[in-house]
Amino acid sequence: GAVVSQHPSWVICKSGTSVKIECRSLDFQATTMFWYRQFPKQSLMLMATSNEGSKATYEQGVEKDKFLINHASLTLSTLTVTSAHPEDSSFYICSARAPGTGVGDTQYFGPGTRLTVL
């Protein structure tokens, strides 16, 4: 089956620094990738939709200048948390949709990245 990887799997950083998280589709090309945020014991909340070669579409309430998303190729999307603060600590999950699989097609999820900001 389709595999999506994320790197790093966990990261600890100091407040004020920036952190980049990578999301890769390993065996398929993903025209669309999604970034979710998950708080403990909570659901996944969509942050943004990323289409290859175009600007990401952010959900209401998500700061685009703080959460920079780049989808430079069909297999890689990155999320950069700029000037991270403790409240940004969370579990970030990406998913990828393979093109041509039709309406309501399956999204393949990465294993997630645990970000802790001190």
Next chain:
Amino acid sequence: AQSVTQPDIHITVSEGASLELRCNYSYGATPYLFWYVQSPGQGLQLLLKYFSGDTLVQGIKGFEAEFKRSQSSFNLRKPSVHWSDAAEYFCAVGANQAGTALIFGKGTTLSVSS
């Protein structure tokens, strides 16, 4: 507004017993429904999905789900639970346009007792 409700936060089932996880959705159009399982350190894995047709959907690992439009429900079932089924289960609904994201419920934690 679109939403997904999973009424049970935590369920404990004895190994070998049957399981039913509840999911209710609110969606204006024909929903596309999914069940995912999340194990620690693992990505979300798709168990099954429903788009149309037979309202009883078979999935992987012996799971099935039944779509009931009149009740706006998509409950997940398994006749005999194994200890390895202990995990977090998420119900999700998707729009009918390709490329749209999913709306997830808050999840149900399944514990399996021996």
